[in-house]
Structures are given as C-alpha cells and as structure tokens.
Amino acid sequence: MKQILAILTLIASLTFTSCEDFLTEEVRGQQNLDTYFQSVEEAESFITGCYQAITFGGWWNINTVWLLSEMCSDDGWMGNTTQSQSDYISLAHYQGTGQSNGAISNFWQYRYKGILRCNVAVERISQSEFSDEDMKNRLIGEARFLRGYFYFELVRNFGGVPLVTSFLLPEEIQGITRASAEDVYKFIEDDLKAAADALPKRSEYAATDMGRATSGAALGLLGKVYLYQEKWQEAHDVLETVIDSKEYELLDNFGDVWSVDHNNSKESLFEVQYMYDGTYSLGGSLTIITGARNGPGDGWSWGQPTANLEQAYIDAGDTERLRWTIIKTGCTEIAGEDNFDKFIENSKDMANYKTYIEKYGWDPDCYIIDPAQHKSARIVRKYFVPIEKRPEVYNTDKIPLDHRILRYADVLLMYAEACNELGDDATARKYLNEVRNRVNLEDVKSSGNDLRKDIRLERRLELAWEQNRLYDMMEAQIDRQIAMLWDLLAELQKTEDSGRARHLLGQVIIIGTYIKRRSNLTFVGVQRGAISVQELRLCLNESSENIIVYGADCKTIVKGEGQLTVEQATQVYDLFEAVVETELESLRAMLISIDVGAQVEVSFCVSAAEPLCGLRAHFQGLEWEQDEDGLQYVTRKLERSRG
Numbered sequence: 001m002k003q004i005l006a007i008l009t010l011i012a013s014l015t016f017t018s019c020e021d022f023l024t025e026e027v028r029g030q031q032n033l034d035t036y037f038q039s040v041e042e043a044e045s046f047i048t049g050c051y052q053a054i055t056f057g058g059w060w061n062i063n064t065v066w067l068l069s070e071m072c073s074d075d076g077w078m079g080n081t082t083q084s085q086s087d088y089i090s091l092a093h094y095q096g097t098g099q100s101n102g103a104i105s106n107f108w109q110y111r112y113k114g115i116l117r118c119n120v121a122v123e124r125i126s127q128s129e130f131s132d133e134d135m136k137n138r139l140i141g142e143a144r145f146l147r148g149y150f151y152f153e154l155v156r157n158f159g160g161v162p163l164v165t166s167f168l169l170p171e172e173i174q175g176i177t178r179a180s181a182e183d184v185y186k187f188i189e190d191d192l193k194a195a196a197d198a199l200p201k202r203s204e205y206a207a208t209d210m211g212r213a214t215s216g217a218a219l220g221l222l223g224k225v226y227l228y229q230e231k232w233q234e235a236h237d238v239l240e241t242v243i244d245s246k247e248y249e250l251l252d253n254f255g256d257v258w259s260v261d262h263n264n265s266k267e268s269l270f271e272v273q274y275m276y277d278g279t280y281s282l283g284g285s286l287t288i289i290t291g292a293r294n295g296p297g298d299g300w301s302w303g304q305p306t307a308n309l310e311q312a313y314i315d316a317g318d319t320e321r322l323r324w325t326i327i328k329t330g331c332t333e334i335a336g337e338d339n340f341d342k343f344i345e346n347s348k349d350m351a352n353y354k355t356y357i358e359k360y361g362w363d364p365d366c367y368i369i370d371p372a373q374h375k376s377a378r379i380v381r382k383y384f385v386p387i388e389k390r391p392e393v394y395n396t397d398k399i400p401l402d403h404r405i406l407r408y409a410d411v412l413l414m415y416a417e418a419c420n421e422l423g424d425d426a427t428a429r430k431y432l433n434e435v436r437n438r439v440n441l442e443d444v445k446s447s448g449n450d451l452r453k454d455i456r457l458e459r460r461l462e463l464a465w466e467q468n469r470l471y472d473m474m475e476a477q478i479d480r481q482i483a484m485l486w487d488l489l490a491e492l493q494k495t496e497d498s499g500r501a502r503h504l505l506g507q508v509i510i511i512g513t514y515i516k517r518r519s520n521l522t523f524v525g526v527q528r529g530a531i532s533v534q535e536l537r538l539c540l541n542e543s544s545e546n547i548i549v550y551g552a553d554c555k556t557i558v559k560g561e562g563q564l565t566v567e568q569a570t571q572v573y574d575l576f577e578a579v580v581e582t583e584l585e586s587l588r589a590m591l592i593s594i595d596v597g598a599q600v601e602v603s604f605c606v607s608a609a610e611p612l613c614g615l616r617a618h619f620q621g622l623e624w625e626q627d628e629d630g631l632q633y634v635t636r637k638l639e640r641s642r643g
Helices: 002-012 041-055 060-072 086-092 101-128 133-156 181-198 215-228 232-244 286-290 307-316 319-325 342-348 353-362 409-421 423-439 449-463 470-494 499-526 533-550 568-585 613-617
Strands: 078-079 270-272 302-305 326-328 377-380 404-407 554-557 587-596 599-608 625-627 632-639
Touching: 060 078, 060 302, 060 449, 060 470, 078 533, 101 133, 133 181, 133 215, 181 215, 181 470, 215 232, 215 286, 215 404, 215 409, 215 470, 232 326, 232 409, 232 554, 270 409, 286 302, 286 307, 286 599, 307 319, 307 326, 319 326, 326 449, 404 409, 409 423, 409 449, 423 449, 449 470, 470 499, 470 568, 499 533, 499 568, 533 568, 533 587, 568 587, 568 599, 568 613, 568 632
Parallel strands: 554 587
Antiparallel strands: 078 302, 270 404, 326 377, 587 599, 599 632, 625 632
C-alpha cells in the first residue's frame, strides 16, 4: 500500500511535457468519473485516495484536532510559548469552537471531503463490471469502513451532523440539515457491519496490502461506536468476536507499541500508513509537532503532558508506561534513546543554560526542556523517534512512524467495560488484568462501580495521547444528557405544534447549558486544581435563567466564597441537574440555596407534580421530604475539604 502512495504522489507531481493538442486533452491530475473505474487498478488507486483523506493536509487540517482533543483534557497543555496560540487557547478554554476557529473548520471540511471520496467510490465501484467480484466487494468494503470512520469522527465531536450518503454536486447539498445523532450512528453501524462482512481478515492480506482496513478493524471500530451509545450487549458481542478471532494480541513490551520497527504490529487493528521519502510528503508530522523545541532536530512542542497525567502514573505505580509516555526534564533517560548524551549536549547550547542551572539547581549534565519555550517540563514520548531511527531528512511530513488509530489494548479495555456494565465483573477483570500484566501491575480485584473506575483509569494510563481521553471523560460525565438532548432535537424537528416546539426548545436549552457548564467546571478544575465559589455561582445562575425562560420560577442563592474541590463543585451541579431533569416536564418553581462554610450545604425547595424521592438512590446522604402543601425539600451536606 505504501508503494501505491508513492506512485500516486509521483504521478500527481509530473508536469506537462508537450503542448500539442493541449486544448483537446482532458485536465491532467483529475479523474473523469464517467470514464474512470474501468479496471480494478483504477478503483484501487481511487480507494488509496480515500485512505489519504484520513490525514488531509496533515498537521494543519487534521492532526491539529487530534492534539487539541488532548489539550482540552487533563492530560495535555498547549505547550509552545513562542508561536501564535489563538486557535489552541480558544479551544482549550472552550471559547471558539465554531466556524471561526480554523482548526475546527478545517476538521469539519476535510472530514466531509473524505466522505465525498468514499461516496464516489461506493457508487462507482458498485456499478463497475469487474471479473474479480471478491476484489470489487473488498474495495467497496474499504470505502464503507473509511466513511464510517469519518462520520464517527464527526458525530463524536459535533453530535448530529448532515448525512451525505451519495455523490452530490455543491448545489444539491444546499439545504441539507443536521441529522439526529441517533441516525448518524445508525448509518455508521450499517457501514461498519457491511465492511466487516466484505473485508478480509488481517491474516488473509498479502504483505503488500498490509495497512488496509480489515474485518477486525471494522468490528473493533463498531464496538467503540456501540460503547459511545451505551449499547453494552452489542459492544460486548462484536468485541468478543475480535478477541476470539485470534488475529491480534498484545506486544510483549509496551515500549514497542509506538516504535517505527513495529508499524502494523500484531497489536494494531488500524493505523495511518506513512513512509519516508526525501522529496515527497509521504510521512507523518506528530513526531516533529510534539517534539521539544530545543531537542536535536528541533520540534514545535504543540501539546505537552501535564503534571496531572504524570502523577496518575506515579499513583498507580506504573513506572513502565510512564517512561514510554512522558519524557521529562532531568538526568534519567529518554526511553529507547541510546544517544541521550546528544540531548544533554544540546541543552548546554541553550542561551539561558547557565541561568537555568543556577536558578533551579539542576544538575549541569541533565537534559533540559527549555522553560522559556515550553509550558510544561514534559514531552510526549509516544511520538518520539530515537536518533538512530530518524530519516535523513528529519522534518514535518517525512517521519515514517505510523499513527495508531485503533489497537488491541483498546479492544480489551472496551470489552472489559462492556462486561462490567452487563454485570460480568469476572470477565471484565480478566481482560483488564491482561492489559495491566503487560506492564507488571498487580491484578485488579474490584467489582461494580469500583471496577468501572479501575477500567477508566486503565484507559487513561494505557491510551494516553492517543485521542481517547477527552471522549472518555465526557462519556463518563454527560452521556445520558447528550442522548436526551438529541432525542429532544429529533422530536423538535418532527412536531408541528408551535406550543410544543417552544416547550421542547426550552428543554434543549436547559440541558445544553448543563452540558456546557458541566464540561467547563471539569476542565477549569483540571487546569486550576479547584473551582471557585464564584464560578459555581455563575453556572447555577445561567442555568436558573434558562429555567425562567422555560416558564418556571427559579431563584439561586449561593452564600460564601473561596475554593471548592472539583468533586465538590461538580457534585453540587450534578444534583441540581438531576432535580431539574426529574421534574423537567412538571416543574413549576424551584429555590436553590447553597451555603459554603465549614460544610457545603445544598438545599432545594421544589414545586412540581412528580416526587423527587427517587434521587436518594443516586446521591449518598441525600435527605428528602414533602410538606402538606406538596412542596418538596431536598438537602445534602458535603464535608468541606479545601480545594
């Protein structure tokens, strides 16, 4: 497959050698769809273009969002302090997430360009008359896998998006509106199921085709799609099929997972295919993009690991994955780098080297990540390429390190999650411990909710900086509300009753505000280590104002100042959301009183048709009572550990 990429690039780069009959020639470098797809070779070349769409424009259009998803979580900082940070700051602070943000706009646009290519491939190859029917079906399966992947990238970032399922001209696209998230997910499921049926197993591909989509890749991605929707049984069944196929297994050493020498390893279900070429841009970017600005070969340092992530490894006793995930200022090592002395020498060439040594008391023979150019004293190790493995021309778009999209460790942890949700904790522990045992960690013996927490922690430690953390965090926090939101939007689109429409729109605004504010509390807390009472007050006031617009009376009183822990602040806001969600259809009036003193005391006085007593099953220490007038009183006290 990598040879095909190289050939296509060379062909595209050829210039005209003759002007003879120029005006009668077809435009070179472009396919006429009416005359193309006449052979398997042409169809296969077009499918290669569908794969190329995974990293359209490389760093600028796709990789940026991959890194931003980490910068928006508790695992990553923005990193670089010496170049413009406008797009990154706006996203990391949840300010500019729309069309005005170049990174988001590019990601949206180029994912749809990939979908366009796949739509063309599915339609035209289906109509082609090939003698090799198996090859025809395989190529269509590859296109449907890639289309499912592109739509999954869109729906998990934007919710319901426009569904374009065939080749349409620009004027035909006008007026297409967003589909519901449910409909988008259904389309993805159908594509991935069809792909899984049509594609060969990994072991059935020739060595020259390694890197193409397989039935295992389609099933593995389908399992993730099911998990995002909390379809636990479906996820369990399809992921079990991947495991039982025996096509994949964990590498013996975690340090090999992101090694150039282990591209397309037995652990990889699907990865972006890169290769080195001194002239053409056939390689990856992330090694340079995330590399230290003062390291040999230099990097741009966009995206750096946080102290929070490092501490998570330390708390878990996970020294093995720590050293293969994070490179840190110090005298220890860079895992897998036999030329560590060159990095030390490079540190000594820094203009402020002596100043840093004197100011921070560092050993003069240490590797230093320049504090003047970096927001963190840490660099991502996973994308790092040791000096001896670096190509002759070492720059952006030249690095032959494939980018892992989906690997077997993720499959095992997803399967463990599904088993836990279905009450099969013994099986969940088995596969969770298989991942842990590779890095010499003790077996987990927990069950129930504690096991769920262990699985989520393991996902963080195993899959750090692999574009999963943000989505895992959001799944754990607001998955139910997101599902409710899309159900409301779907009903809103169908209703013709103006009164009902206003009512539904009010609910959408209330739940949407909760999602926004809940996310903001989480990530502000991650960045600052605590939540101010004022920040919590602002969240509650905005939500209260939306309830008033909805048609119910609502007043919020927050007494006290200072800091709360992230857990305290989010517990208060989650209780508020639970009360509102329970009474959304019948809510008449609500008074919220929060007193922040030696304790955090939360009180609700609610006038509504439905009882709130069921909340006690979900919130520890919750008190509920109802007076003779039907007013309900809900109280909860939290110990005030200082944030």
